[in-house]
Amino acid sequence: MKKIFFALLLLGASIGLVLTALHKNSTESTPLSELRKQYSQKTKPSVDHSLFPQLKKKFTKPQQVTAACISCHNGRTEEVMHSTHWNWERLEYIKGKGIRAIGKRNILNNFCIGIAGSEKSCTRCHVGYGYANTAAYFTDSLNVDCLACHDNSGTYMKANEKAGMPDTSVNLNFVAQHVGKPTRTDCGACHFFGGGGNNVKHGDLEMALFDPSRNVDVHMASDGADMQCVDCHTAQKHQMLGKMYSVSSMNRNRVQCETCHGSMPHTDNVLNDHTLKVACQTCHIPVYAKVNPTKLFWDWSQAGRLKDGKPFEEKDSNGTDVYMSIKGAFVWGKNVKPDYLWFNGTASHYLVGDAIDPSKMVKINTLYGSYDDPDAKIYPVKIHRGKQIYDAQYHYLIQPKLFSDKPGDGGYWGDFNWNRAAEEGMKKINLPYSGKYGFVETEMYWPVNHMISPKEQTVSCTECHTRENGRLANLNGFYLPGRDYNASVELFGKGILLLTLVGIILHGGARIVVRRKRSKMISNSKAETISAKSKGAK
Amino acid sequence: MKKEYVYRAFERFWHWTQAALIIFLGVSGFEIHGSLHFFGYENAVHYHNIAAISFLILIAFAIFWHLTTGEWRQYIPTWKNLRAQAEYYIFGIFRNAPHPTKKTVLSKLNPLQKIVYAGLKVLVIPVMVITGLLYMFYRYPQKYEVLSLNIKNLEAIAILHTVGAFLLVAFFIMHLYLITTGQTVTSNLKAMITGYEELEGEPHEKKKYPEVNEPVLSK
Ligand code: HEM
Numbered sequence: 001m002k003k004i005f006f007a008l009l010l011l012g013a014s015i016g017l018v019l020t021a022l023h024k025n026s027t028e029s030t031p032l033s034e035l036r037k038q039y040s041q042k043t044k045p046s047v048d049h050s051l052f053p054q055l056k057k058k059f060t061k062p063q064q065v066t067a068a069c070i071s072c073h074n075g076r077t078e079e080v081m082h083s084t085h086w087n088w089e090r091l092e093y094i095k096g097k098g099i100r101a102i103g104k105r106n107i108l109n110n111f112c113i114g115i116a117g118s119e120k121s122c123t124r125c126h127v128g129y130g131y132a133n134t135a136a137y138f139t140d141s142l143n144v145d146c147l148a149c150h151d152n153s154g155t156y157m158k159a160n161e162k163a164g165m166p167d168t169s170v171n172l173n174f175v176a177q178h179v180g181k182p183t184r185t186d187c188g189a190c191h192f193f194g195g196g197g198n199n200v201k202h203g204d205l206e207m208a209l210f211d212p213s214r215n216v217d218v219h220m221a222s223d224g225a226d227m228q229c230v231d232c233h234t235a236q237k238h239q240m241l242g243k244m245y246s247v248s249s250m251n252r253n254r255v256q257c258e259t260c261h262g263s264m265p266h267t268d269n270v271l272n273d274h275t276l277k278v279a280c281q282t283c284h285i286p287v288y289a290k291v292n293p294t295k296l297f298w299d300w301s302q303a304g305r306l307k308d309g310k311p312f313e314e315k316d317s318n319g320t321d322v323y324m325s326i327k328g329a330f331v332w333g334k335n336v337k338p339d340y341l342w343f344n345g346t347a348s349h350y351l352v353g354d355a356i357d358p359s360k361m362v363k364i365n366t367l368y369g370s371y372d373d374p375d376a377k378i379y380p381v382k383i384h385r386g387k388q389i390y391d392a393q394y395h396y397l398i399q400p401k402l403f404s405d406k407p408g409d410g411g412y413w414g415d416f417n418w419n420r421a422a423e424e425g426m427k428k429i430n431l432p433y434s435g436k437y438g439f440v441e442t443e444m445y446w447p448v449n450h451m452i453s454p455k456e457q458t459v460s461c462t463e464c465h466t467r468e469n470g471r472l473a474n475l476n477g478f479y480l481p482g483r484d485y486n487a488s489v490e491l492f493g494k495g496i497l498l499l500t501l502v503g504i505i506l507h508g509g510a511r512i513v514v515r516r517k518r519s520k521m522i523s524n525s526k527a528e529t530i531s532a533k534s535k536g537a538k
Numbered sequence: 539m540k541k542e543y544v545y546r547a548f549e550r551f552w553h554w555t556q557a558a559l560i561i562f563l564g565v566s567g568f569e570i571h572g573s574l575h576f577f578g579y580e581n582a583v584h585y586h587n588i589a590a591i592s593f594l595i596l597i598a599f600a601i602f603w604h605l606t607t608g609e610w611r612q613y614i615p616t617w618k619n620l621r622a623q624a625e626y627y628i629f630g631i632f633r634n635a636p637h638p639t640k641k642t643v644l645s646k647l648n649p650l651q652k653i654v655y656a657g658l659k660v661l662v663i664p665v666m667v668i669t670g671l672l673y674m675f676y677r678y679p680q681k682y683e684v685l686s687l688n689i690k691n692l693e694a695i696a697i698l699h700t701v702g703a704f705l706l707v708a709f710f711i712m713h714l715y716l717i718t719t720g721q722t723v724t725s726n727l728k729a730m731i732t733g734y735e736e737l738e739g740e741p742h743e744k745k746k747y748p749e750v751n752e753p754v755l756s757k
Contacts, residue, residue, distance in 0.1 A: 493704030
């Protein structure tokens with residue numbers, strides 16, 4: 001008895017030990033409370049710019065503001081002039097294509113396609129004054145627009161179609177006296193409106209982030225940590241951390257959740273195991289475009305319909321454009337579940353002049369990665385599909401000139417003539433246009449990184465670990481527990497279970513029947529002997 | 539007929555704990571597999587892990603007990619009477635025929651039990667343990683600091699584990715039924731609870747277990 005007692009005691013103790021071992025917490029990550037403390041310290045500017053006499057002098061040209069800025073902050077414009085914000089291109093190594101200078105300047109997409117020929121309009125979002133694609137413009141440091149990013153007054157605005165010049169309503173002195181670290185308002189003024197309207201491009205960057213609730217974004221929440229873009233997108237010498245795979249290819253300079261949260265941020269080790277193959281965003285961004293819709297499909301081939309010779313727009317019941325004569329037809333989505341793919345941080349791009357097969361969907365960018373790739377994880381992406389113009393003879397995508405500031409200049413938005421727009425646009429990028437065009441289906445991949453949801457809304461286990469219609473239903477080449485099974489094993493298993501049950505029912509039933517009969521026989525024979533006896537007694 | 543002490547305390551403890559753990563592992567495992575919904579997926583994973591570790595500990599103790607007591611010999615499969623035992627279940631049991639093998643303290647398992655239990659012990663359970671541990675400690679191909687097994691694909695592991703799980707569940711169901719085929723419908727169950735069972739024949743000698751250092755149960 002004693003021995004048994006000790007055995008039990010030992011058993012209990014070892015189970016206890018193992019359980020505590022299983023529940024050990026990882027010490028690697030900074031606890032959330034620490035991060036909260038760190039980011040609740042909002043920096044106050046160390047000087048009051050409104051007191052500087054240099055900034056009280058009446059500014060008549062924005063370049064004078066820049067001159068005033070660099071009279072103290074000397075050397076800063078040179079830093080900006082080395083940045084992608086200024087150059088709109090950078091050297092990237094692209095698999096199979098080599099080292100190429102790519103960026104907004106020369107990459108095509110399936111939204112407004114490309115800037116060539118439309119610079120006057122597109123460069124409203126360039127960090128410079130009066131964009132011109134010339135060496136003289138790019139080497140003059142006074143063209144750097146400090147205010148676009150450093151305005152803290154909330155009153156700075158660039159003018160429409162003026163190549164980046166400020167709006168005439170802006171009081172340059174007032175803005176210059178109220179400068180500081182970039183705010184969400186500064187960054188968002190351009191980055192929330194990419195593609196020509198709110199949330200058109202990204203799906204996870206939009207004006208709701210000017211003043212978001214925690215449900216929309218836990219980091220930027222006005223009622224939460226109220227973090228600014230530059231809290232994560234930090235900068236050294238005006239070189240910002242972070243980039244987008246629509247215009248970049250290499251696995252570098254990325255903003256990573258792990259920088260703050262560590263690579264094992266969960267107290268639950270089963271969840272931490274996931275981080276090897278699943279990006280944080282995959283579970284923590286259950287849907288994008290939470291507040292306003294984002295474009296999912298853009299059909300340029302529908303553009304150009306006119307009413308009484310005039311362009312028009314059609315809106316759906318929510319007031320969203322679904323048709324514009326200048327741009328074609330759109331499909332929008334709100335609260336969209338992302339698509340998922342394996343991504344190792346490198347990408348490839350369609351570069352101008354690359355040949356296409358018009359019978360197939362053209363990938364404007366390709367995100368590389370696979371299950372077998374040790375660098376790849378599952379990432380959420382927004383897929384933007386389009387139908388856009390291509391050269392039907394030379395078989396490459398066409399850069400059309402869209403913006404038009406005078407009739408007959410070929411800009412599609414003025415003339416509604418694809419041939420002319422193609423001619424003018426292709427001239428700009430030095431490629432021949434055959435005179436024949438068509439529309440080809442294209443696809444573009446946008447990793448979704450913002451709009452992290454509160455943890456209660458995180459994607460739950462069974463949204464992926466499920467037999468049917470899981471979020472990862474389309475990712476193949478690996479075994480996902482709960483989703484995958486082997487059909488023959490399933491058949492075998494269910495078969496033996498069924499056989500066992502049927503066998504038991506038959507066997508057991510037979511036993512019961514036999515036993516009943518036997519007991520009846522016994523009682524009958526007993527009854528007979530009794531009645532025989534009683535008869536005999538009579 | 540004599541009342542005999544057939545199942546000692548540890549044996550009964552081991553049996554019932556194992557039964558509970560296997561049921562639990564089966565339910566949580568098949569929830570992970572996607573076949574049923576009971577605990578909730580996340581709980582199922584945690585419970586399965588905890589039960590699996592407990593099961594491993596129990597197995598370690600059981601192996602120790604079987605070796606030191608020599609009880610492991612009870613499970614050596616034999617051809618003798620195997621056919622007779624099968625025929626008993628197919629025909630004899632309906633004719634109220636006697637059990638073809640006598641249950642004694644030194645030979646508590648009939649030939650069919652021996653072969654099935656031995657199969658479980660040397661094949662199914664080890665497969666479950668090995669694939670289960672691999673399932674637990676494998677990692678996808680990776681190169682960061684987590685020390686673990688780099689196994690390309692989980693599929694083979696998972697499939698073997700699932701096959702074993704199906705076999706165990708089938709065994710479990712069959713086992714429940716066969717419990718009722720003892721001397722009486724409940725005599726086997728009572729024996730595994732109390733340790734005592736009415737056995738035919740002469741009572742066994744008091745000393746059932748060899749002392750340490752003594753050669754075990756020479757046949
Ligand atoms: C010591 C023994 C065992 C160990 C170490 C073990 C371990 C595991 C592990 C780690 C998993 C994967 C869970 C996850 O993804 O987190 C698993 C799955 C599973 N286990 Fe076990 N297990 C054991 C015994 C059993 C037993 C006895 C049964 C059934 C009676 C069972 C049935 C299952 C099933 C059905 C699955 C799902 C397989 C799939 O769909 O891929 N396991 N087991």
